[in-house]
Amino acid sequence: MKRLGAAVVLFAVMVAPMSQAQDLKEFERRLTEFTLNNGLKFLVLERREVPVVSFHTYADVGAVNEVTGITGMAHLFEHMAFKGTRTIGTKDYEAEAAAMAGMDELFDAIKKEKGKGDQADPNILNKLQEQFDQASEEAQKYIVHDEYEEVLTQQGAEGFNAYTSEDATQYIVSLPSNKIELWMMLESDRFAHPVLREFYKEREVVIEERRMMENQPTGRLYEEFLGIAYLAHPYGTSVIGHMSDVQALTRGEAEAFFRTYYGPSNLTIAIVGDVDPANVKRLAQKYFADIPSGPKPEPVETVEPPQRGERRVTLEDPAQPIILLGYHQPSVNHADSTVLQVVGEIVGRGRTSRLYKSLVKEKKIAVSANAGPMLNKYPALFLFMAVSARGHTNQECEQALYAEIEKLKTEAVLPEELTKAKTRSRADLIRQLDSNSGLAAQLTFYEVVTGDWRNLFQELDRIDAVTAEDVQRVATTYFTTKNRTVGAIETAVSQ
Structure with missing residues (x-):
């Protein structure tokens, strides 16, 4: 039998609502929270x-914080955060820094020349690229990889x-309990003195990830689907960013x-264990x-306007x-949000x-x-998806x-079905x-996105409180024709 950790046992007893306040008090006794003078919370x-x-x-920065021109930056920076510092990952930082500066100048020149469009000189571009490759080789001499x-x-x-x-970029690792100081030293160094070495090489890795997504029909569909579902809010751009933006970063x-986004006041660190x-x-x-x-970045101010009619995108592809x-x-x-999570359990999970x-x-x-539902910091989407069986169509699935x-x-959910859904929602959270x-x-997550880790306990209360009337109410409120976006992949027909 699998042994449950103390925290799991603690949360499991919350099935009885009367014990909620007592459980929170016990949890608070075992959890220590403090904030350094620079704003970093633990x-x-x-x-x-x-x-x-x-x-x-937990870095409170994700794709939602990007603007046109630098989409994909949050994801690319995640890659760069593993490249080391002025003391880790290098044989000679001063020489390496000079080589990287030379690469930056050359890439800026390449970017400027390409910006001329049809007027760009191929000979100049070839020469600049050759010099860039040489500078890259020079920088590689000083790198201690990984x-x-x-x-x-x-x-x-x-x-x-x-x-x-x-909404976020998150960095995780587990270590033996006698290595806490090692982690403190390494983590503080990488967020105080990061060195973005091999930046252009890593950018090519992300570009390849982007190509892989484009080669997947579901990836293309989801990207175009987001693009029409949101007219204003940054959620309309995929986390990996636009290809032309990534190529120019x-x-x-x-x-x-x-x-801008990795100052201490925008970071929250949880440490759990021995x-x-x-x-x-x-x-x-x-x-x-x-x-x-430094100042904590302002939240995203753009608000998605109410949708006033159904939107639809269809892609043709040999895929199912x-x-x-x-x-x-x-x-x-x-x-x-909690009601919609329970709705998801009822209608669409498993x-x-x-x-x-x-x-x-x-x-x-x-x-x-x-x-x-998508569980996001800003208003997002509740998604329904079906993959048509052979011999059947999207139209049949859509109507179903x-x-x-x-x-x-129109029909009240049965008590036993609602109870089962709420039990599964609670069990998922506890698990x-x-x-x-x-x-x-x-x-x-609860500390940053909801403002207080204690809301983790309140979420269990909110699940318990969901009623059949709530389910009907949110379905009637949000699942309307004018609030709907439809995406489809249809099997391509030979012309």
């Missing part, structure tokens, strides 16, 4: 079952990773992006307090037909969901069907999806707290 939770500690650095990762791996690191979303722009909070606070003061403070529906919904901080039963098992018109949506509006890393991720 959440430290003791879980001493095993001598391991998980670290989660040194940052190797230091951590040699010290027993697990789960070493990072990821970028619309410079190291100087990346450094400016870092200075730790002494007093020692963590002492080490945090030692290694992070000297990072200069797919239908995708999106309805604008409020942010994760809105009271209806083999017991209404969509799977109807479209896949009974009608046999789809090979898969699912639905659920509408029929299930209409049932949500994410089973590991140190999962708990650290949830603590930072």
Whole structure:
């Protein structure tokens, strides 16, 4: 039998609503939070079952913070954050810095010449590219590849990773509990003195990722779908960015992006595991307090205007037909967000969901069907998707999806179905707290996105409070024709 961690047991007992306040009080006793003078916040939770500690650095910056011209920068900077510092990843930083500066000048010249369009001189471009390649070779002489990762791996690191979303960039790793000071030293160094070495080489890696997405029919569909679902808000641009933007990104722009969005006041760090909070606070003061403070970036001000009519995009491709529906919904901080999550459980999650039963098992018109809300900082979309079965069409699946949506509006969900959905929603949340890393991720998310990690407890209360009337109300409010965007992949027909 799998042994549950103390925090999981603690959360599991929340099934009884009367114990909620007591559970929160107990959790608060075990969690230490403090903020350094420069604005960097720490959440430290003791879980001493095993001598391991998980670290989660949450940067409150994602694709939503980009503007036209630098789309894809948040994701590219995530790549660059592993390249080292002035002391890690280099044999001779001064010589390397000079070589990188030469590369920057040459790329700027290439960019300027290409900006002339048809008037660009191919001979000048060829010469500049040759010089750029030579400067790159010179810079490579001083690089110790992957040194940052190797230091951590040699010290027993697990789960070493990072990821970028619309709203955030997050850096994660777990280490033996006797390596806390090592992590403090390395993490503070990379966010105080990052060196964006191999920038142009890594940019090519991201460009290749972009090409791979373009070569996937679902990737192309989702990108075009977002582009018409949002007319104003940055969520209309995919996290990986526009190809022309990524190809033109410079190291100087990346450094400016870092200075704007990676200040201490825009970072939150959760440390969960076999730790002494007093020692963590002492080490945090030692290694992070000297990072200069700066203003916290302003939130995104652009508001997506109300949609006034259905929008539709169709792509032709030999791939299997797919239908995708999106309805604008409020942010994760809105009271209806929890209700919409429960709706997702009822209608679109797993083999017991209404969509799977109807479209896949009974009608046999789809090979898969699912639905659920996007949980974002700003208003986003509730998505429905179906992949048509052989011999059936998107039109059949689309009408079947509408029929299930209409049932949500007109027929009260049965008590047992609602109870099951709420139980699964609660269980999913609790399950994410089973590991140190999962708990650290949830603590930072609730602290940054909702304003207080304690809202993690309140979310369980909100799930319990969802009623059948709530389900009908949100379905009627948000799942309307004029609020709908439709995307489809149709099998290409030979001409």
